[in-house]
Amino acid sequence: MGSEILMKGDPVPFARSMGRLINCKEFSDVKFIVGESRQHIFAHRCLLVSRCEVFKAMFAEKVVKETSTNVPLVLSDVEPDIFMVVLEFIYTNCASLCAKTVVDVLASSIEYGLDELRKLCNAYLIRNLSIATACETMQAAVTYGQDDLKLTTLGFIEEHTQEVFRTKQFQELSDQALAVILQSSRLLMDEIDILETIKEWASVNSAVQGVPLMKVINSVIQHVRFPLFNETELQKLETDNQAQHIVPIAMIAFAWKFHALHQSDGTNPQTKLRRGTTHRDSHKGLTPWDH
Numbered sequence: 001m002g003s004e005i006l007m008k009g010d011p012v013p014f015a016r017s018m019g020r021l022i023n024c025k026e027f028s029d030v031k032f033i034v035g036e037s038r039q040h041i042f043a044h045r046c047l048l049v050s051r052c053e054v055f056k057a058m059f060a061e062k063v064v065k066e067t068s069t070n071v072p073l074v075l076s077d078v079e080p081d082i083f084m085v086v087l088e089f090i091y092t093n094c095a096s097l098c099a100k101t102v103v104d105v106l107a108s109s110i111e112y113g114l115d116e117l118r119k120l121c122n123a124y125l126i127r128n129l130s131i132a133t134a135c136e137t138m139q140a141a142v143t144y145g146q147d148d149l150k151l152t153t154l155g156f157i158e159e160h161t162q163e164v165f166r167t168k169q170f171q172e173l174s175d176q177a178l179a180v181i182l183q184s185s186r187l188l189m190d191e192i193d194i195l196e197t198i199k200e201w202a203s204v205n206s207a208v209q210g211v212p213l214m215k216v217i218n219s220v221i222q223h224v225r226f227p228l229f230n231e232t233e234l235q236k237l238e239t240d241n242q243a244q245h246i247v248p249i250a251m252i253a254f255a256w257k258f259h260a261l262h263q264s265d266g267t268n269p270q271t272k273l274r275r276g277t278t279h280r281d282s283h284k285g286l287t288p289w290d291h
Contacts (some may be wrong), residue, residue, distance in 0.1 A: 028044055053113050090114070102124050137153045139174060178198075221251070231259060
């Protein structure tokens with residue numbers, strides 16, 4: 001006899017057959033009460049345990065001993081449509097994703113330790129990157145610690161900076177996500193325009209959150225590169241700042257010091273040009289952006 005060979009059948013009909021078991025009350029041995037609507041969803045313990053370590057821990061022997069199989073499990077922190085996608089993946093290794101649900105499915109994939117589902121969500125978000133979706137995708141990447149997704153999305157924003165910064169979704173970025181974007185030297189936008197866009201972002205979020213403008217902008221203003229302004233622009237900035245006080249005095253002083261000395265140690269991002277910086281005669285001594 002020859003050596004044993006694993007012959008693989010067509011996974012599509014198998015997944016289709018398994019899909020018919022999702023939320024099928026017949027032969028199910030576990031019931032969930034899901035979301036605020038308390039929707040009943042049925043599942044099969046053996047499949048959940050074999051595919052998901054979180055469910056395996058949930059249904060561990062000590063839990064089974066204490067809990068009757070007839071008692072439903074309450075999952076109040078996930079909505080039924082999101083949980084159904086999680087079950088779809090567990091049963092079929094596929095996931096029906098759409099723009100409306102993908103970020104919530106990503107969050108659930110992390111919560112339930114389903115790494116392959118996490119990868120599918122990231123792949124969907126990357127595949128559908130656009131001017132309109134870039135900010136939401138960046139927010140998801142930062143919120144859920146998806147570094148590869150963050151780098152890919154940042155690369156897209158770097159190539160479409162002005163268009164992305166003008167979207168409504170830009171105003172909805174958290175200060176952490178915006179800070180990630182502003183640290184890039186490859187943004188295709190002049191620093192004056194970056195400052196104005198940040199001020200608009202801060203104004204909107206100040207109104208929405210009901211907190212002072214200065215408190216909102218404080219965590220992101222540090223990433224504006226004021227040495228890229230020329231002397232006339234710095235003078236106007238100082239005058240405007242007397243009314244709003246949104247730029248720390250120390251940052252303006254640092255910019256004036258650079259213009260006096262025209263020296264950069266090459267390590268301070270404040271004295272590094274961005275790819276989209278408009279040329280000014282005062283830029284002598286600034287560190288070029290990295291090609």
